Amino acid sequence: MVKKITQLEKNIGLKFNNIDLLRQAMVHRSYINENKDFPLDHNERLEFLGDAVLELVVTDHLFLKYPNPEGELTNWRSALVNSTMLSEKSQQLGINDYLFLSRGEAKDIGKAREIILANAFEALIGAIYLDQGYEKAREFITDKIISELPRILELGLYLDPKSKLQELVQEKFSITPGYQVIDEWGPDHAKKFKVAVLVEDKKIGEGEGPSKQEAQVSAAKDALLDDKWKK
Amino acid sequence: MVKKITQLEKNIGLKFNNIDLLRQAMVHRSYINENKDFPLDHNERLEFLGDAVLELVVTDHLFLKYPNPEGELTNWRSALVNSTMLSEKSQQLGINDYLFLSRGEAKDIGKAREIILANAFEALIGAIYLDQGYEKAREFITDKIISELPRILELGLYLDPKSKLQELVQEKFSITPGYQVIDEWGPDHAKKFKVAVLVEDKKIGEGEGPSKQEAQVSAAKDALLDDKWKK
Numbered sequence A, B: 001m002v003k004k005i006t007q008l009e010k011n012i013g014l015k016f017n018n019i020d021l022l023r024q025a026m027v028h029r030s031y032i033n034e035n036k037d038f039p040l041d042h043n044e045r046l047e048f049l050g051d052a053v054l055e056l057v058v059t060d061h062l063f064l065k066y067p068n069p070e071g072e073l074t075n076w077r078s079a080l081v082n083s084t085m086l087s088e089k090s091q092q093l094g095i096n097d098y099l100f101l102s103r104g105e106a107k108d109i110g111k112a113r114e115i116i117l118a119n120a121f122e123a124l125i126g127a128i129y130l131d132q133g134y135e136k137a138r139e140f141i142t143d144k145i146i147s148e149l150p151r152i153l154e155l156g157l158y159l160d161p162k163s164k165l166q167e168l169v170q171e172k173f174s175i176t177p178g179y180q181v182i183d184e185w186g187p188d189h190a191k192k193f194k195v196a197v198l199v200e201d202k203k204i205g206e207g208e209g210p211s212k213q214e215a216q217v218s219a220a221k222d223a224l225l226d227d228k229w230k231k
Helices: A005-012 A019-025 A029-034 A044-065 A070-080 A083-092 A103-107 A111-132 A134-144 A146-155 A161-173 A212-225 B005-012 B019-025 B029-034 B044-065 B070-080 B083-092 B103-107 B111-132 B134-144 B146-155 B161-173 B212-225
Strands: A178-185 A192-199 A202-209 B178-185 B192-199 B202-209
Touching: A005 A019, A019 A044, A019 A111, A029 A103, A044 A070, A044 A111, A044 A134, A044 A146, A044 B044, A044 B070, A070 A146, A070 B044, A083 A111, A103 A111, A111 A134, A134 A146, A161 A192, A161 A212, A178 A212, A192 A212, A202 A212, B005 B019, B019 B044, B019 B111, B029 B103, B044 B070, B044 B111, B044 B134, B044 B146, B070 B146, B083 B111, B103 B111, B111 B134, B134 B146, B161 B192, B161 B212, B178 B212, B192 B212, B202 B212
Parallel strands: none
Antiparallel strands: A178 A192, A192 A202, B178 B192, B192 B202
16 A cells, blocks of 8 residues: 555655646556546656756765866766666655555566666656756755765775675785585575675675676675774 | 967857866866867866766757657657757867867768767767856757757658668558668778668669668668658
């Protein structure tokens, strides 16, 4: 059961003039297919708009605040604006409880859901922009997304996580980290892997993913975020 | 010899507070390499900013003016914002006469120059946005880029040109257009092709390019823009 949209409005901390814009941002295409008489369209047009607003707000901030070359700013922007980050932020706002999904989509909580959550976040930005204007959208993006920048820069998360971890481990211990599959499960079409990343025989992080490579990246991120082994 | 920048300011129809921003938008990376003591940086950071401004202005316009699905709006946007269109607009403003280029780059007037012109156009948008604000940048983009939209929609230029031409020729003559290489020249690493597009034995367009495929696309565009054979 989809929760009342006014609760989401409170989570976001804004009062919409047209609450249907916020509601529409939560509507996945699959829901419309199953509910032809639903009064609102799905959220893809709002996502198209929100994506461009997000891009300008982040670009403008990076340009004005940092004198770095364009190539570096582009990497930082990619680390801020990508489906993993946007779906995390979406979940933090509780958007999972407000999505309008088909019965089929509602059961899928893997990669497909991550994309749906990220797209709903962009659609939400589109809705805020339309209803409240650029400045309110900028404040929202600054609060939710740009606030992650110091952590990303400090941890070097704009680099590929495996390269970054290798750099760090070599610097500290003069050896290369190793990866090991410690579990795998699920049917062939939906296999999952759990991978540990090790320094000599000590586990410094672990991660899961639908492929060994993705599980390794996730394990590397986990190790980067953990400070204990670095001491 | 690079022309006086104040003349470009007149072409654009704006009075800059900081004329160095406009000047910097014209500076290609290659010029800095050859002139290490030049007081300004090259234009890549301005291009990074201008690209995001251009994207939001065009996206916002398409969203508000047309109720079409996101997929169509994305195609229309690609037809408005691409290096061919931006370099054409750059040339119409006379930007060729204001570019700061290395001696090597100054000699190249092919595809490399097209990219340089398109990038300078985006950097110019970045400079206008910084110096004059979003609204002036929006007016500039509306005047130079969005004004092309009716023609693009009318001629179906948002479709792949070869598909669009085939559709049109089949509708009118119930046959399929054919392509024929009518000339080729240049050394192997810089080959050029000239291609004609024919309806039965009548040439309805021609185009050049660094591959047969690109020359065909150019010939199809040429035919689409010519009204004579359609009557």
